[in-house]
Amino acid sequence: xxxxxxxLQVEGMQIRRGGVQVLDLPGFSIASEEKVAVIGPxxxxxxxxxxxxxxxxxxxxxxxxxxxxxxTAREETAFxxxxxxxxxxxxxFDTTVLDNVAEGLRIRGHGxxxxxxxxxxxxxxxxxxxxxxxxxxxxxxGEAQRVSLARAFAVKPKLILMDEPFSSLDLPTRIVxxxxxxxxxxxxxxxxxxxxxxxxxxxRVVDRLVVMDGGVIVQxxxxxxxxxxxxxxxxxxxxxxxxxxxx
Amino acid sequence: MELILDGIGRTxxxxxxxxxxxxxVTLLSFKISGCATLASLIIGIPTGVFLALSDFPGRRxxxxxxxxxxxxxxxxxxxxxxxxxxRNGPLGLLEMLYTPSAMILAQSVIAAPIVTGITIxxxxxxxxxxxxxxxxxxxxxxxxxWILVRESRLPLLAAVMAGFGGVISEVGASxxxxxxxxxxxxxxxxxxxxxxxxGNFETAIALSLILLLLAFGVNYLLTVxxxxxxxx
Numbered sequence: 001x002x003x004x005x006x007x008l009q010v011e012g013m014q015i016r017r018g019g020v021q022v023l024d025l026p027g028f029s030i031a032s033e034e035k036v037a038v039i040g041p042x043x044x045x046x047x048x049x050x051x052x053x054x055x056x057x058x059x060x061x062x063x064x065x066x067x068x069x070x071x072t073a074r075e076e077t078a079f080x081x082x083x084x085x086x087x088x089x090x091x092x093f094d095t096t097v098l099d100n101v102a103e104g105l106r107i108r109g110h111g112x113x114x115x116x117x118x119x120x121x122x123x124x125x126x127x128x129x130x131x132x133x134x135x136x137x138x139x140x141x142g143e144a145q146r147v148s149l150a151r152a153f154a155v156k157p158k159l160i161l162m163d164e165p166f167s168s169l170d171l172p173t174r175i176v177x178x179x180x181x182x183x184x185x186x187x188x189x190x191x192x193x194x195x196x197x198x199x200x201x202x203x204r205v206v207d208r209l210v211v212m213d214g215g216v217i218v219q220x221x222x223x224x225x226x227x228x229x230x231x232x233x234x235x236x237x238x239x240x241x242x243x244x245x246x247x
Numbered sequence: 248m249e250l251i252l253d254g255i256g257r258t259x260x261x262x263x264x265x266x267x268x269x270x271x272v273t274l275l276s277f278k279i280s281g282c283a284t285l286a287s288l289i290i291g292i293p294t295g296v297f298l299a300l301s302d303f304p305g306r307r308x309x310x311x312x313x314x315x316x317x318x319x320x321x322x323x324x325x326x327x328x329x330x331x332x333x334r335n336g337p338l339g340l341l342e343m344l345y346t347p348s349a350m351i352l353a354q355s356v357i358a359a360p361i362v363t364g365i366t367i368x369x370x371x372x373x374x375x376x377x378x379x380x381x382x383x384x385x386x387x388x389x390x391x392x393w394i395l396v397r398e399s400r401l402p403l404l405a406a407v408m409a410g411f412g413g414v415i416s417e418v419g420a421s422x423x424x425x426x427x428x429x430x431x432x433x434x435x436x437x438x439x440x441x442x443x444x445x446g447n448f449e450t451a452i453a454l455s456l457i458l459l460l461l462a463f464g465v466n467y468l469l470t471v472x473x474x475x476x477x478x479x
Contacts, residue, residue: 051379054383056379056382077386077387080382080383080384081385084383085379085380085384087376087379087380089374091374091376091377093394093398094398094400103384104384104385107384107385107390108385151384155384155385161383
């Protein structure tokens with residue numbers, strides 16, 4: 001656990017989907033600037049955790065506390081304007097790359113010119129500045145995911161939630177993108193919660209590893225501690241896998 | 248064959264001599280169908296978005312009704328609008344029967360389900376997580392709807408084309424609620440029916456070719472807009 005004050009806290013959150021309880025989270029927190037990976041097998045409710053934290057699905061009970069203040073139903077939109085979320089698919093809009101990245105700022109009321117200037121800087125940060133005028137629907141998978149990340153970082157979120165962001169990419173692209181993401185996350189001081197199956201994302205970027213199974217957290221700690229003491233076969237599989245490098 | 252060639256010749260003559268009667272009928276057709284399409288967009292797009300994004304008991308039934316409405320026979324619409332606007336009907340006080348307004352009303356009833364149905368399909372065809380992505384970006388409900396409609400703009404232009412195409416070419420409702428009154432409610436389709444009835448095939452062919460040209464012109468314009476919209 002980080003010693004920094006919690007940025008986001010969850011108390012007693014339960015989520016049901018299709019009449020079935022999929023998430024039971026008595027307590028969970030992320031500190032400012034902390035990078036956390038959530039790992040677990042399919043159906044572990046990693047996506048439900050992220051959607052629940054972003055207040056994008058209804059919770060049965062429980063509270064989300066952001067920067068010491070509970071997020072009420074009325075304040076959910078304002079809360080979401082302080083965070084960002086990246087999905088497995090890039091989900092880019094049918095417009096230019098630049099306008100995609102500027103969209104979050106436009107939603108927050110920024111002027112078109114100012115939003116585009118900030119968007120351009122973010123595209124350059126993710127090494128895709130040369131794509132600014134291209135149609136977002138004509139990009140390769142790796143390019144599209146870089147644009148999606150640039151869009152998330154453009155709004156300068158305090159916390160970024162990522163739901164298996166690189167799972168649809170090939171291994172070399174995934175390794176390079178993970179390196180870049182790790183560098184940008186550390187340079188920007190943005191807290192992150194990354195749901196993943198991927199050992200590369202989980203072990204290269206984060207300060208803490210959370211293991212979920214059946215909608216509950218079954219283990220958490222520093223990555224090397226969790227890997228050294230696997231609580232289930234899924235974590236044990238992590239131990240047996242080597243993490244490739246970008247070179 | 249000779250008859251068709253004569254008809255084409257008459258069309259050219261009518262267009263280039265700017266025949267007053269033909270001009271009046273063409274402009275009225277465009278005005279009535281344009282207004283009806285606009286009204287159907289105002290009704291159909293919000294209704295379609297609501298039905299696509301909401302979940303409530305009976306929603307499937309309503310969507311089925313809308314889909315059925317996409318193929319509403321114009322004569323059936325004409326009959327019910329006529330009954331509604333009849334002197335003793337529920338809207339009889341408005342004294343709208345046999346006026347262009349009645350024709351706009353009837354054509355709107357025909358086009359609105361077409362626009363609504365295509366809007367539902369367009370919004371539902373977007374990636375399932377796109378709505379969540381937009382909301383995750385901090386969009387309000389209205390901003391979310393606006394962005395989703397914007398993302399569906401190409402199929403929505405198809406809705407405009409289908410709506411306009413459906414009403415500019417219909418004759419049953421227009422003749423029943425408009426009455427084909429010269430200078431007031433005579434449009435290209437009703438005039439074509441009348442000229443055919445009188446055996447003036449040349450004029451009927453000419454009017455129908457003008458109708459085709461009008462429909463093509465509007466659809467060509469919308470297609471150009473639709474295709475230009477895509478960034479390279």
